[in-house]
Amino acid sequence: xxxxxxxxxxxxxxxxxxxxxxxxxxxxxxxxxxxxxxxxxxxxxxxxxxxxxxxxxxxxxxxxxxxxxxxxxxxxxxxxxxxxxxxxxxxxxxxxxxxxxxxxxxxxxxxxxxx
Amino acid sequence: xxxxxxxxxxxxxxxxxxxxxxxxxxxxxxxxxxxxxxxxxxxxxxxxxxxxxxxxxxxxxxxxxxxxxxxxxxxxxxxxxxxxxxxxxxxxxxxxxxxxxxxxxxxxxxxxxxxxx
Numbered sequence: 001x002x003x004x005x006x007x008x009x010x011x012x013x014x015x016x017x018x019x020x021x022x023x024x025x026x027x028x029x030x031x032x033x034x035x036x037x038x039x040x041x042x043x044x045x046x047x048x049x050x051x052x053x054x055x056x057x058x059x060x061x062x063x064x065x066x067x068x069x070x071x072x073x074x075x076x077x078x079x080x081x082x083x084x085x086x087x088x089x090x091x092x093x094x095x096x097x098x099x100x101x102x103x104x105x106x107x108x109x110x111x112x113x114x115x
Numbered sequence: 116x117x118x119x120x121x122x123x124x125x126x127x128x129x130x131x132x133x134x135x136x137x138x139x140x141x142x143x144x145x146x147x148x149x150x151x152x153x154x155x156x157x158x159x160x161x162x163x164x165x166x167x168x169x170x171x172x173x174x175x176x177x178x179x180x181x182x183x184x185x186x187x188x189x190x191x192x193x194x195x196x197x198x199x200x201x202x203x204x205x206x207x208x209x210x211x212x213x214x215x216x217x218x219x220x221x222x223x224x225x226x227x228x229x230x231x232x
Binding site for chain 2: 033041044056059093105106108109
């Protein structure tokens with residue numbers, strides 16, 4: 001697609017429920033990144049993929065968070081047994097190659113609210 | 116570990132004036148990249164400018180320039196001729212070396228810029 005597409009734009013869920021956030025990167029982009037942004041803060045790295053391989057998951061807060069990109073295109077970030085502290089904007093970004101000098105294209109994000 | 120520090124939570128500037136947004140960074144790597152992003156109230160993240168650690172000249176992109184002082188580990192963003200549409204949150208970010216898992220960006224806490232008439 002023309003840009004990085006994330007769905008849903010907004011998600012309200014009850015504490016303890018599982019949620020799946022989707023990211024559709026720019027067509028042909030090799031690298032895909034997940035970030036989390038709390039209100040008034042900068043984005044915080046969660047994980048990233050080159051093609052279908054998860055290269056770095058050091059930013060995932062705990063084992064309730066997981067991500068996959070099975071065919072090297074669309075990625076899903078899953079949060080199990082959600083907690084109120086998981087409420088944040090979850091952003092996906094993609095780049096043509098890893099570590100491009102020309103920045104990373106970010107999606108509009110998914111605003112997750114856990115009630 | 117890499118760290119980005121933005122010490123100005125908020126800044127005001129008069130329309131048509133220039134403004135400098137501060138960014139300092141901490142890294143032990145020799146090879147790294149520095150980015151600035153703009154986040155308007157709509158929430159999107161807009162790439163503005165990039166500076167590589169080995170680039171000898173300061174990066175420029177239209178009204179944006181990056182004042183890179185490597186010895187001081189600073190990468191300040193200069194916006195010339197401010198416009199009302201420049202009002203937004205601005206984030207400085209750093210990417211580590213290409214090897215050793217350096218693809219992730221580390222962001223600062225941001226500076227909220229407001230351009231006034």
